[in-house]
Amino acid sequence: MTNMGLYQKFPAEEPILSDFKNYLINSLQVPNCQQEVDNVSRMLRYIQPSGDKVSLDFLLKHTETRDYLTQLRRAKMGPATILNYIKNMIRFIQYLKTHLDLAAADGQFYKKCQSYIDFLVTLRKPVAKDLSKLTTKTRFYQHVDGLKSLHECQAVLRMAKKDILTIYGKLMDGDQVASDEKTIFRYYCEAILILGHFQRPGMVEGIQTNEWEKRKNAGGKVCLAVTEHKTATMQIAVCALTMEEAAMVDAYYTWIRPHYIRPDVDNQNRLFVSSTGKRIRSAGYDVTRLQTQ
The missing domain is CATH 1.10.490 (Globin-like)
Known part of the structure; x- marks a missing residue:
């Protein structure tokens, strides 16, 4: 075009x-x-x-x-x-x-x-x-x-996990994390929700920071509820993350997202934002980019 x-x-x-x-x-x-x-x-x-x-x-x-x-x-x-x-x-x-x-x-x-x-x-x-x-x-x-099996769909999560854990360790230790590593880490967090918990990209794009802050622990899982998504309008989207998955997303929220926030950019309080400070536009494409890394 x-x-x-x-x-x-x-x-x-x-x-x-x-x-x-x-x-x-x-x-x-x-x-x-x-x-x-x-x-x-x-x-x-x-x-x-x-x-x-x-x-x-x-x-x-x-x-x-x-x-x-x-x-x-x-x-x-x-x-x-x-x-x-x-x-x-x-x-x-x-x-x-x-x-x-x-x-x-x-x-x-x-x-x-x-x-x-x-x-x-x-x-x-x-x-x-x-x-x-x-x-x-x-x-x-x-x-x-035939459709891809669950095991095939989640292959990208398994292949990326080693590198993601390395980045996670750097975040926890306060070490320097490169900008491309921060981006890949965000992609992985989005993939957890889409590939690991079968959430639609629209749900991932719509998560707000206050919804993440209001997550609840229940039976060894971390339950996240999202109100803005492209499914039935009278339902909330809910998923139950493992403790490890929730720790990954919270590490992004605590240590990576603040570096991208800009006072002159309205991100509509979205959890996932791009390096320019704007809300992400396509979580589906982000997962594709993770796969090609």
């Missing part, structure tokens, strides 16, 4: 995109919306390749819109990713319809917005069909080839 120019965006301070972000956060209660705003910004940048401000003329540029989605396919983006771009753009147009000043300036504004949404819905149908076919194909091969 970078080589094809599909990652280019409007400046972050562009007024209409900045207002859209505020709309997502304050009106729709979507705090983690930067990816959605970026997707819209990239799509608009392709449709309008010049200028620092978004022109509403894009509502009439159906050909350019279709071309961008075609370019995403050529860049080997999967149907799920393309559907996200379409969904994000539809929500952006719905946001535009709330601007009474835009409607007052253009008597046909609402009609243009609805026409563009209808066009996006039409483009969405074949992409949704492709996603359905891909899902069916994936499940077929899982049925034929």
